Amino acid sequence: MTFKPKVALAQDFLANLATLTAAVQGKVLRWALRFQSDPTSSGINYEPIHGARDRNLKSVRIDRDWRGIVFKPPAGDVYVLMYVDHHDDAYRWAEGRRVAVNPTTGALQVFAVESLVEPALERARQATSRPSAAPQENQGEQRQTALFAALSDADLLSLGTPEDLLGQVRSIHTELELDAVQGLLPVEAYEGLFLIAAGDTVSDVLIARETRVDRTIDTEDFATAIETAESQSRFVVVADEETMAAMLNSPLSQWRVFLHPTQRKLAQGDRGGPVRVLGGAGTGKTVLAMHRAKWLAENRATTEKKVFFTTFTRNLAADIEENLKSFCSPSVMQKIEVKNLDAWVHGFLRRYKYDHQIIYNRKKGEAAEAWQRALTLQDTALALPPDFYEDELERVVLAQGINSRDDYRQARRTGRGVVLTRGKRDAIWPVFEEYRAQLASRKLKEVDDAYRDAAALLRDKPATYSAVIADETQDFGPQALRLLRAMVPEGPNDLLFVGDGHQRIYPRNRASMSSSGINIRGRSRKLYLNYRTTEEIRRLAVATLEGCEVDDLDEGSDEVKRYKSLSHGPVPRTLAFQHLEDSLSSLLPIVQAGLAEARSVCVIVPTRQDAAAVQAALKAGKISTTILGPDERDNPDSRSVRISTMHRAKGLEFDEVVLLIPQDCRGLKASADDLQRLQYVAMTRAKRLATLVRY
Numbered sequence: 035m036t037f038k039p040k041v042a043l044a045q046d047f048l049a050n051l052a053t054l055t056a057a058v059q060g061k062v063l064r065w066a067l068r069f070q071s072d073p074t075s076s077g078i079n080y081e082p083i084h085g086a087r088d089r090n091l092k093s094v095r096i097d098r099d100w101r102g103i104v105f106k107p108p109a110g111d112v113y114v115l116m117y118v119d120h121h122d123d124a125y126r127w128a129e130g131r132r133v134a135v136n137p138t139t140g141a142l143q144v145f146a147v148e149s150l151v152e153p154a155l156e157r158a159r160q161a162t163s164r165p166s167a168a169p170q171e172n173q174g175e176q177r178q179t180a181l182f183a184a185l186s187d188a189d190l191l192s193l194g195t196p197e198d199l200l201g202q203v204r205s206i207h208t209e210l211e212l213d214a215v216q217g218l219l220p221v222e223a224y225e226g227l228f229l230i231a232a233g234d235t236v237s238d239v240l241i242a243r244e245t246r247v248d249r250t251i252d253t254e255d256f257a258t259a260i261e262t263a264e265s266q267s268r269f270v271v272v273a274d275e276e277t278m279a280a281m282l283n284s285p286l287s288q289w290r291v292f293l294h295p296t297q298r299k300l301a302q303g304d305r306g307g308p309v310r311v312l313g314g315a316g317t318g319k320t321v322l323a324m325h326r327a328k329w330l331a332e333n334r335a336t337t338e339k340k341v342f343f344t345t346f347t348r349n350l351a352a353d354i355e356e357n358l359k360s361f362c363s364p365s366v367m368q369k370i371e372v373k374n375l376d377a378w379v380h381g382f383l384r385r386y387k388y389d390h391q392i393i394y395n396r397k398k399g400e401a402a403e404a405w406q407r408a409l410t411l412q413d414t415a416l417a418l419p420p421d422f423y424e425d426e427l428e429r430v431v432l433a434q435g436i437n438s439r440d441d442y443r444q445a446r447r448t449g450r451g452v453v454l455t456r457g458k459r460d461a462i463w464p465v466f467e468e469y470r471a472q473l474a475s476r477k478l479k480e481v482d483d484a485y486r487d488a489a490a491l492l493r494d495k496p497a498t499y500s501a502v503i504a505d506e507t508q509d510f511g512p513q514a515l516r517l518l519r520a521m522v523p524e525g526p527n528d529l530l531f532v533g534d535g536h537q538r539i540y541p542r543n544r545a546s547m548s549s550s551g552i553n554i555r556g557r558s559r560k561l562y563l564n565y566r567t568t569e570e571i572r573r574l575a576v577a578t579l580e581g582c583e584v585d586d587l588d589e590g591s592d593e594v595k596r597y598k599s600l601s602h603g604p605v606p607r608t609l610a611f612q613h614l615e616d617s618l619s620s621l622l623p624i625v626q627a628g629l630a631e632a633r634s635v636c637v638i639v640p641t642r643q644d645a646a647a648v649q650a651a652l653k654a655g656k657i658s659t660t661i662l663g664p665d666e667r668d669n670p671d672s673r674s675v676r677i678s679t680m681h682r683a684k685g686l687e688f689d690e691v692v693l694l695i696p697q698d699c700r701g702l703k704a705s706a707d708d709l710q711r712l713q714y715v716a717m718t719r720a721k722r723l724a725t726l727v728r729y
């Protein structure tokens with residue numbers, strides 16, 4: 035048997051490869067395949083890099099101009115393709131990097147050397163002491179004590195700080211300085227440090243990370259080190275040429291290969307019961323959920339007992355299915371069913387000859403007629419506000435599945451504002467009873483009641499799923515959660531919920547997992563790093579949530595203080611106008627600049643009428659546009675400017691977003707809180723640039 039060395043790819047290699055022309059990519063691919071097949075071949079000439087601090091970094095010639103930087107330690111037979119660039123740039127990169135095993139966590143880390151970190155810190159120090167520097171979230175504040183003064187070296191190392199950089203990390207006094215070295219540190223070190231700066235303790239961070247280092251660390255054993263979850267966030271061991279070719283042919287799809295350590299830990303292995311993962315916009319919840327589906331399908335599910343992957347809207351379900359297909363084999367896909375919940379319920383009830391139509395819009399047709407009839411039984415003496423009955427129907431009667439006057443007397447009405455005595459509840463109940471009777475005579479069912487009926491039908495059927503994964507959980511109401519609970523027997527790996535209360539755009543669907551029969555105690559985790567949006571855009575988006583109460587999809591609350599973005603860019607612009615019409619004239623130059631620089635651009639507006647107005651304005655400027663309709667999937671490769679409502683933009687992402695929004699919510703159906711959440715969702719669709727246009 036011949037011994038095969040371990041060949042791995044680094045994230046930086048793929049990231050830089052993605053920026054090169056197709057012709058150069060082709061050259062690199064051919065070179066990498068030869069390298070992969072035998073990195074010990076005498077034809078590969080490993081050149082030392084004289085200015086490099088790390089003697090294990092070598093240069094390898096690709097052609098006259100291009101060089102690959104390879105990590106090649108003297109022992110252990112590990113070869114990592116670290117970077118690729120023009121000769122001089124590749125050497126410069128290598129001179130500024132070190133690769134080492136962290137002596138406490140055992141992870142293989144790549145980080146910048148002191149001579150790059152020091153100037154970055156110095157620039158940040160100067161920026162904060164400059165009087166003109168814009169103060170942002172305490173960043174301008176001059177602190178006397180260093181941020182990590184209370185931490186021992188052992189603490190800093192356990193968070194993932196490289197041993198070489200302990201001194202530099204100790205000298206950090208402000209969040210701005212920490213952010214200045216973000217890209218120069220291993221991701222787990224930066225994340226751990228910002229969580230400490232935000233108030234967490236070292237043990238909070240380590241417990242949440244599920245870090246267990248129960249071996250003696252050999253800092254020369256690179257082959258073992260490269261296998262930890264932290265190492266796999268930046269290195270991937272490539273087994274064969276086919277895998278190497280697949281990775282190099284789609285270098286942009288980093289999420290398929292490099293997971294954040296928390297994403298990887300949650301995606302793989304067994305869990306004792308339901309798991310909830312919270313994370314702000316863009317923190318990789320959907321990516322994690324997809325990798326979890328793949329792992330379960332590969333390791334635990336069968337074609338008879340599949341993994342059911344669901345979300346609230348049809349478009350998102352279709353996008354997720356497409357993405358899953360891009361990294362799961364057809365045989366794995368046979369063990370995963372992806373469907374939005376309403377489509378699943380519709381199909382399931384039809385199979386069981388359920389003879390009711392489900393209502394998705396009470397304002398239309400026969401449902402509206404039934405509701406109007408029921409309202410004739412209102413007790414006017416109670417002098418309740420006009421929208422009281424509909425709110426009560428949605429948030430109490432349907433949400434809790436209340437079926438009788440007795441149940442309504444006992445119903446929990448927390449947060450409903452109006453206090454109702456037993457007598458008042460008795461006087462109100464007939465409206466709801468009549469509504470259900472009116473619906474029944476028309477063979478109609480409210481969607482929440484249909485969920486309840488489906489859950490009841492499932493009770494005496496054998497389980498057809500081994501696991502259920504729900505994305506965008508914040509949009510599911512209590513009856514939907516109960517139905518998901520009923521779809522799979524209680525036990526290991528049964529349920530995974532990912533979501534974010536800040537992004538709830540259907541406010542009636544506020545549900546608590548524990549009151550819906552889902553016990554996540556001890557199995558709740560968070561993702562903190564935003565992979566999509568620049569830190570500058572994230573900050574503005576978060577500022578729009580000021581004063582908005584946000585829940586944790588259960589009985590507790592959530593906050594946005596602990597999130598950070600991994601990329602930086604221009605501070606979003608805010609423009610203000612008197613009227614929508616005036617603001618429309620500002621759109622054309624913004625959109626034209628975006629298109630000229632080949633960015634995908636989406637103009638996001640509150641209503642469909644606004645979308646039509648934007649389309650007309652852009653059409654006049656001869657710009658090709660597409661309004662994203664409710665049933666229309668977005669084509670990410672389109673060169674057309676997309677126009678979307680805030681609701682429809684959910685789950686999508688674009689290089690650039692222009693958000694048109696009124697100064698207040700007058701004229702919109704949303705409350706102030708709802709509008710704040712919608713605005714947060716809309717702004718966080720932007721990857722690189724955002725403009726907020728107020729009118």
Ligand SMILES: Nc1ncnc2c1ncn2[C@@H]1O[C@H](COP(=O)(O)OP(=O)(O)OP(=O)(O)O)[C@@H](O)[C@H]1O
Nearest residue numbers: 289292293294315316317318319320321565566685
């Ligand atoms: N580990 C990763 N490495 C690189 N990119 C990632 C990673 N995880 C996620 N991403 C990218 O970050 C972006 C956001 O990911 P994703 O859609 O999973 O986030 P989310 O938390 O579900 O977002 P939202 O709640 O805003 O819909 C996507 O472009 C995705 O490809």
